[in-house]
Amino acid sequence: MGAEATAQKEVSHAIEETQSGVQGPLYVGRFGVVLLRLPDGSEPMFTTPDAREFSHSVSEKLRKALDVDPRVVKVYIERAIKTVDNARTHTYWEFNSEAEDFGEFIDRFEVLRLNEPIVFRVRVPIKNQPIYRGIDDVPSDEYLVVWDGVSVLVQWNQDVTEATASGGHIVFDVLEAAAGEAGYAAEVVACSAECHHKFVHADVVTFDGDTHPDKFVISGETPVGVGVITPFNREKDDLSNLLRTYHEISYAVDIYSQVRDSVDSIYSMETKARSDSAKLMLIEYSRASSRQFPNPRSVVDAWKLRNFRGESRKLLSGLWLAMNYVESFEREWRRSSVRFKSVLEENGLEKLTPIFDIGEEEIEALDLSLIRENLQDSSSRMDSRMIFFATLAGAGAALGGAALSGGV
Known part of the structure; x- marks a missing residue:
């Protein structure tokens, strides 16, 4: 048996132990695409100081809106970025299938990727959270969220290792409400118009253990897709774990949203x-x-x-x-x-x-x-x-x- 096969076997064994409840607790993260849509007529901007300043003003409005939402228990302070401009807009397209005239059928709009993502914590009683296709298995009353105007990562902690279907969906309601309060719109992009699971169909799992893959790997099926094992140990601080996972995958999710828009x-x-x-x-x-x-x-x-x-x-x-x-x-x-x-x-x-x-x-x-x-x-x-x-x-x-x- 080769070294790669041996390593994979060890990883599979670690995954089996995790799934059987031998190892835990663990963090579960779900990525999604939630577009921060700017008002009609907004002009494109690309990583300039003006874009950074505009992003800062938008972030302030969003933070204030989150602060007054009773479901949000904490909004974390934005980190200062002095030398790097990340803020920019992306052009997306929308179509009115009811329009007879071609001029009314297609329209473009601008989406803002924030200079720094917004991080906040949501706490909602399990009984008050939406469930996915009638599956009553909401895993937590608390979620940690990071959103950059395009990609969102929702993370929660659980002691058991069973995968769930309904975790995290309440966050979409919070984002849509906050964006609306700030004068914008948050548009959730699922894999298709018919899909009720608005996240990417993967649960990103981080746990303690001596054996981890050297890269992100798919571990098996879940009620809403597949499990993904991270190549690092579970951080004691959930915020650090959230940001570590976010920085590993968010850029790929941003580009994925543009690919899907073209399709x-x-x-x-x-x-x-x-x-x-x-x-x-x-x-x-x-x-x-x-x-x-x-x-x-x-x-x-x-x-x-x-x-x-x-x-x-x-x-x-x-x-x-x-x-x-x-x-x-x-x-x-x-x-x-x-x-x-x-x-x-x-x-x-x-x-x-x-x-x-x-x-x-x-x-x-x-x-x-x-x-x-x-x-x-x-x-x-x-x-x-x-x-x-x-x-x-x-x-x-x-x-x-x-x-x-x-x-x-």
Whole structure:
């Protein structure tokens, strides 16, 4: 048996002991993506002194909002950063699936990553906390939280080693309330719109012991995903343990949120393009199946189709825009996914790749060829019709001019 296999066996044994209750207590941490959304019209900022000052003012508002929340028992003092500017904004996209007009379908907004994360402690009776899909197993009445405007880590202490489903969800309510009180919005980003577990599907576990992996490793399944074992011992001070875990993983989670935004944007734009392409094909079918002169009913059909030319032009313009957006989002996805994988590898997190769904299967299955063909065909037919009507108009003008000349 090789050295790596032996080490893995020892780690597996340590994990089994932990899960069976032999070792404990332990800290359990859950990462999530909660975006600090700035008001509409906010301009992008990138690690400048102005961005740092703006971040400081936003942090002060958030701290005041947390201070008055009865569920928050302590807000920790912000550490002073004099030489490093971390604050910046990231551009994210949102889509209104109900919008018919393409101009109202897509919009961008700015998210602020704070210069220094906000750290606070929440205490809520177990009976007053939300539960995940009816599973009544809330593990603690107290949570320690760190949030940087993009990624959030929620940590609690437990003496038993059984994994739970409902731990930490109350923190999302606290963040949303604090952001709203401060004049902003906190938007929780789950792995999908249908997912009730708003965290990344991994419980990060830190425990005391003599044997730990040299990197973060996946230990097995839990009710909401998998367990992840940290490569370090449990700190006696829970705040130190929280910040240590946060600094190891938060940057990867920040970039992961950007990768997921690109994937979700591609999916939303593809759905819109397919819907509009179907509408365009239906218009073309209606034109092709309409009765023609000298059929007396052709006037009725022509009246029904009277607005279709303008609608076709609008759909065509929207589809060309959609194709451009998809290409742009796909290009951004490829750039950010490569960066994300590099960050995982550089920080010893590559074994955690399975817990981050970066949409590779969705991108691989993306096929817009039918939409492009329909778009090109419809554009050609539209051009032909425009040329036809322009020719008729020119001929009519020439005839009119000849008539006028003949009458002089």
